Amino acid sequence: MKADPRGVKTGAHYLDGDHACAEGALAAGCRFFAGYPITPSTEVAERIASRFPLVGGVFIQMEDELASIAAVLGGSWGGKKSMTVTSGPGFSLMMENIGLGVMTETPCVVVNVQRGGPSTGLPTLPGQQDMMQARWGSHGDYEIIAIVPNSPQECFDLTIQAFNLSEKYRVPVLVMMDECVGHMTEKVVIPPAEEIEVFNRKLYDGPKDQYLPYEVDNTNGRVPLMAHAGDGYRFHVTGLTHDEKGYPVMNAEVQQECVSRLIDKINKNTDDIIQYEEEQITNADVVVVTYGISSRVSMRAIRLAREQGLNVGLFRLITAWPFPEKRIKQIAKKVKAFVMVELNLGQMVYELERCIAGKAKVKLAPHAGGWVHNPTDILKIIKEAAK
Amino acid sequence: MTEATHPMENILRMDRMPHIWCPGCGIGTAVTAFAMALEKAEIPLDNIAVVSGIGCTGRVAGYMKLDSFHTTHGRAIPFATGLKLANPELTVIVFSGDGDLIAIGGNHFIHAARRNVDINVFCLNNFNYAMTGGQSGPTTPEPAITTTSPYGAFEHPFSLPFLAEGSGAVYVSRWTALHIRRLTNSMTEALQKRGFSFVEIIAPCPTLYSRRNRLGDGLEELKYYHDQIVIDHEADTRELGIGFRDQIVVGNFVDRERPTFMDALNTRFTEVFGKKYEPYGKVAHENGN
Numbered sequence: 133m134k135a136d137p138r139g140v141k142t143g144a145h146y147l148d149g150d151h152a153c154a155e156g157a158l159a160a161g162c163r164f165f166a167g168y169p170i171t172p173s174t175e176v177a178e179r180i181a182s183r184f185p186l187v188g189g190v191f192i193q194m195e196d197e198l199a200s201i202a203a204v205l206g207g208s209w210g211g212k213k214s215m216t217v218t219s220g221p222g223f224s225l226m227m228e229n230i231g232l233g234v235m236t237e238t239p240c241v242v243v244n245v246q247r248g249g250p251s252t253g254l255p256t257l258p259g260q261q262d263m264m265q266a267r268w269g270s271h272g273d274y275e276i277i278a279i280v281p282n283s284p285q286e287c288f289d290l291t292i293q294a295f296n297l298s299e300k301y302r303v304p305v306l307v308m309m310d311e312c313v314g315h316m317t318e319k320v321v322i323p324p325a326e327e328i329e330v331f332n333r334k335l336y337d338g339p340k341d342q343y344l345p346y347e348v349d350n351t352n353g354r355v356p357l358m359a360h361a362g363d364g365y366r367f368h369v370t371g372l373t374h375d376e377k378g379y380p381v382m383n384a385e386v387q388q389e390c391v392s393r394l395i396d397k398i399n400k401n402t403d404d405i406i407q408y409e410e411e412q413i414t415n416a417d418v419v420v421v422t423y424g425i426s427s428r429v430s431m432r433a434i435r436l437a438r439e440q441g442l443n444v445g446l447f448r449l450i451t452a453w454p455f456p457e458k459r460i461k462q463i464a465k466k467v468k469a470f471v472m473v474e475l476n477l478g479q480m481v482y483e484l485e486r487c488i489a490g491k492a493k494v495k496l497a498p499h500a501g502g503w504v505h506n507p508t509d510i511l512k513i514i515k516e517a518a519k
Numbered sequence: 520m521t522e523a524t525h526p527m528e529n530i531l532r533m534d535r536m537p538h539i540w541c542p543g544c545g546i547g548t549a550v551t552a553f554a555m556a557l558e559k560a561e562i563p564l565d566n567i568a569v570v571s572g573i574g575c576t577g578r579v580a581g582y583m584k585l586d587s588f589h590t591t592h593g594r595a596i597p598f599a600t601g602l603k604l605a606n607p608e609l610t611v612i613v614f615s616g617d618g619d620l621i622a623i624g625g626n627h628f629i630h631a632a633r634r635n636v637d638i639n640v641f642c643l644n645n646f647n648y649a650m651t652g653g654q655s656g657p658t659t660p661e662p663a664i665t666t667t668s669p670y671g672a673f674e675h676p677f678s679l680p681f682l683a684e685g686s687g688a689v690y691v692s693r694w695t696a697l698h699i700r701r702l703t704n705s706m707t708e709a710l711q712k713r714g715f716s717f718v719e720i721i722a723p724c725p726t727l728y729s730r731r732n733r734l735g736d737g738l739e740e741l742k743y744y745h746d747q748i749v750i751d752h753e754a755d756t757r758e759l760g761i762g763f764r765d766q767i768v769v770g771n772f773v774d775r776e777r778p779t780f781m782d783a784l785n786t787r788f789t790e791v792f793g794k795k796y797e798p799y800g801k802v803a804h805e806n807g808n
Contacts, residue, residue, distance in 0.1 A: 185788045190604045195630040199597035206601025361586040364565040370589035
């Protein structure tokens with residue numbers, strides 16, 4: 133499927149990450165947006181509010197983030213690709229309904245332009261401190277998809293991809309930007325609509341009396357076929373544990389079946405979902421694992437290390453969740469050490485350590501947020517790791 | 520011999536019966552009135568979506584053979600807002616309880632009314648949180664006994680019609696589980712009215728509210744409604760507070776016109792963009808939905 137040209141502003145632009153993200157949503161076919169202002173994400177909502185009227189979209193500023201995410205889920209069941217945008221405090225408020233989105237298998241995109249926390253923290257300054265919340269923030273067992281752009285161009289490209297993945301796997305997809313990437317302005321090339329691939333949710337079109345909203349279609353990656361309200365199937369959707377009819381069933385057997393499938397549809401499709409960028413991994417002694425703005429700062433440190441004769445590779449997470457476990461395990465067999473560079477005091481590093489399971493050394497280059505790392509601090513840790 | 524069928528089997532999920540509600544509970548009666556109103560309003564059943572939150576009344580969506588959504592606690596109204604704005608052709612009803620809509624969901628209630636989103640909110644008020652075992656809530660009259668007001672409630676309760684009118688609802692009524700015919704008619708009017716319509720349904724909770732307050736069974740509660748109800752369509756909603764075992768004023772209090780969210784959006788954008796703007800959801804509006 134190609135993008136609807138109404139939403140695509142083809143050309144070379146000079147945009148910040150927030151605006152590029154909004155353009156990505158428009159190009160992906162997002163036509164319902166509900167949000168609440170919060171720094172440093174507000175510019176996404178502002179651009180959508182300004183662009184939607186002439187592309188057939190509906191923008192609504194809700195009374196809070198609880199309402200925003202609930203409206204986004206409703207918008208998706210009403211048949212529109214739907215999105216909301218927020219930052220830390222709002223992301224916290226959205227957690228319960230992100231779980232409802234997971235449980236009811238509602239395609240939608242939630243963008244978090246991360247700032248420093250906890251609590252109100254540093255509204256105008258960067259952080260990457262919601263990475264574990266993205267994975268575990270809602271209650272219960274589940275899997276989710278979270279992707280991390282490191283440039284305005286990627287804010288555009290990966291927002292489209294976030295929609296495509298959410299439509300394909302019927303799961304909320306989180307775009308984990310950060311204040312730096314959101315507010316940095318660079319060249320963003322928006323291709324012609326016919327060059328943008330969009331994926332639309334697969335809809336049921338069989339006999340009305342035979343529709344089972346949560347019947348597993350094994351040909352479709354364990355993802356059930358969706359129907360929209362008003363399509364005539366008169367289906368039921370609940371956040372309670374449910375059977376294939378969508379009816380609540382309160383027992384351990386149905387719980388096992390229901391939750392396992394929600395997990396399997398992500399975990400058994402990781403080859404399709406996961407993306408990463410590698411550079412000079414083959415002969416590396418040390419591999420720097422990083423993401424978002426930290427990956428760009430790390431590049432400087434890596435170059436300095438190479439100038440000093442060290443063999444340092446880069447592994448950039450584009451997909452943070454599900455974590456590229458398989459690939460990290462392969463690399464762990466060959467290298468001496470990993471250095472995780474992230475704008476927090478240790479989050480993704482725990483997942484890295486779990487995957488490496490002692491096969492190589494792991495060092496963290498921590499930062500409490502509020503600014504980016506100093507490349508020389510990263511260099512110091514790379515050198516320690518290389519010893 | 521023909522097999523007996525339930526008269527509402529086209530609108531209720533008979534494969535989910537029996538329902539979870541207690542004997543004497545008023546929710547079943549309210550659902551009957553709702554089903555009859557949907558028929559009377561002559562809205563094609565395929566175009567209706569019901570959204571509930573959490574609680575005893577929150578289970579209503581699950582028993583309606585319609586597109587039905589059982590969402591999270593307090594969030595039925597914003598979910599319904601998204602549904603309606605994404606597909607303006609739908610008739611959207613939020614059917615939930617007083618705790619769900621007015622306590623945890625209170626902010627959404629006032630803002631949806633303010634925006635005049637074209638949805639119908641049917642709020643069943645049984646004066647307590649029943650699903651969790653009978654705790655006090657934003658409608659519990661002073662000084663009713665509940666598990667969290669063991670010495671009697673002492674907070675001032677909301678008057679829901681006053682709150683709805685003050686927030687901007689275009690249709691506001693209150694009936695009880697005794698007034699099946701009037702409740703049905705009022706729900707029908709609400710369904711046919713464009714904009715944010717609000718119907719409060721006072722209903723017995725014999726298992727928890729009545730038992731803890733030694734008020735007898737469900738029938739006893741209906742007798743109380745019979746004896747203490749005053750029907751007054753002209754009543755000032757500022758005076759509709761409900762005291763413990765006091766008289767309850769019911770009626771169709773508000774029926775007024777105000778542009779809906781979608782009307783206002785289309786008007787504004789047409790003014791600004793002229794012919795470049797294609798009014799959103801226009802077809803549905805012309806059909807009087």
